[in-house]
Amino acid sequence: MTEGFQKPKPKITASRRLFLKTKLLKKAMTMKENENQAKKDERERTLAERVPELQLSSLSLQDLQNMCKELHLKIDAADEERYDIDSKVTKNSREIQDLSQKVFELKGKMKRPALKRVRVSADAMLGALLGSKLKESVDFKANLKTVKKEDEKKEEVTDWRKNVESMSGMEGRKKLFAAGQ
Numbered sequence: 001m002t003e004g005f006q007k008p009k010p011k012i013t014a015s016r017r018l019f020l021k022t023k024l025l026k027k028a029m030t031m032k033e034n035e036n037q038a039k040k041d042e043r044e045r046t047l048a049e050r051v052p053e054l055q056l057s058s059l060s061l062q063d064l065q066n067m068c069k070e071l072h073l074k075i076d077a078a079d080e081e082r083y084d085i086d087s088k089v090t091k092n093s094r095e096i097q098d099l100s101q102k103v104f105e106l107k108g109k110m111k112r113p114a115l116k117r118v119r120v121s122a123d124a125m126l127g128a129l130l131g132s133k134l135k136e137s138v139d140f141k142a143n144l145k146t147v148k149k150e151d152e153k154k155e156e157v158t159d160w161r162k163n164v165e166s167m168s169g170m171e172g173r174k175k176l177f178a179a180g181q
Contacts, residue, residue, distance in 0.1 A: 054067075
């Protein structure tokens, strides 16, 4: 055996891990079923409180019509209440969104969307900016100024011996002094 390169033994065996996993799943399933049953019971209890059972067998036609009118009024009231609550929720969600946007702006951590590179010609760009005002294409290069480069003064290559003779003595210094001015 080589020391130092041994794999550490797992603290839990695979069969034990599988057993625990199945136990956890079973427990979660029973908890979910209990939760669903509790919600169902709560719903039935609330409906029983708010909506009493109707006794229609002993009512006359006039009583049935009156009951229908009452139910209609109750439905309208409930619908109005639902609409009011819905409008309040949308207003509050918009306000929350605006406030969170302000918080991001104050923090200075604005997330910029990833921009995609789009190739657009100059004509298309002007068309988008100016709309239908621009009918013909514009040649941008026609309006540009042309700049001519000045050629640097190139010293003529002459025979160096003649140059040395002409620069020697005082006359050469006079020429250098005159060229410097």
